[in-house]
Amino acid sequence: MLVAGAAAACSKPAREPLKLDGNILTVENATSETWTDVELWLNTYYRLQKSTIEPGERVHAPLDNFVAGFGQRFEFRRMQVKDLRLVAKLPDGRAIEIKKEFTAGGLAGLKGRS
Numbered sequence: 001m002l003v004a005g006a007a008a009a010c011s012k013p014a015r016e017p018l019k020l021d022g023n024i025l026t027v028e029n030a031t032s033e034t035w036t037d038v039e040l041w042l043n044t045y046y047r048l049q050k051s052t053i054e055p056g057e058r059v060h061a062p063l064d065n066f067v068a069g070f071g072q073r074f075e076f077r078r079m080q081v082k083d084l085r086l087v088a089k090l091p092d093g094r095a096i097e098i099k100k101e102f103t104a105g106g107l108a109g110l111k112g113r114s
Contacts, residue, residue, distance in 0.1 A: 018084055018100040020063075023076040027059045027086060035088035035096065042066045043083050046074040053088070 019026045029035055038050040046066035053059055063081070066074040084100040 016100075017098050018086060020081065020084070020100070023063050025061050025063060025084070027053060027061070029053045029055055029057050031055060033090050035086075035090070038086065038088040040066070041083070041085050041087065042074055042081065043079075045069075046072075 015028055015030050017028055017030065019028070025040070027038075027040065032055050034055060035053045036051065038053050040048040040050075040061070042048075042063065046068050048061055048066050050059060063074050063076045068074075082102070084102075086096075086098040088096050090096055
């Protein structure tokens with residue numbers, strides 16, 4: 001029993017499929033299935049597309065590459081990231097959606113604290 005607990009304590013935490021580092025978004029497919037027709041949505045308005053992301057593949061994209069429907073680009077220096085999600089299809093046709101969870105910052109992060 002002690003060995004099982006030690007093994008669990010040593011296991012790596014699950015990797016985030018959507019990770020932000022400054023102006024760079026890293027998408028990692030840590031599953032065993034290919035993602036096709038991949039759409040990345042930033043603030044529900046700006047989009048970036050990729051045809052496939054293979055199992056184990058990492059994709060890096062500057063946030064300034066996201067474009068809205070009428071050609072407006074996301075401007076990292078002037079805009080705040082509030083929502084980030086990935087929508088894709090699995091090999092069997094099922095849809096997959098991954099939403100990045102953000103922690104509240106600024107004054108919203110202080111709400112409820114004594």
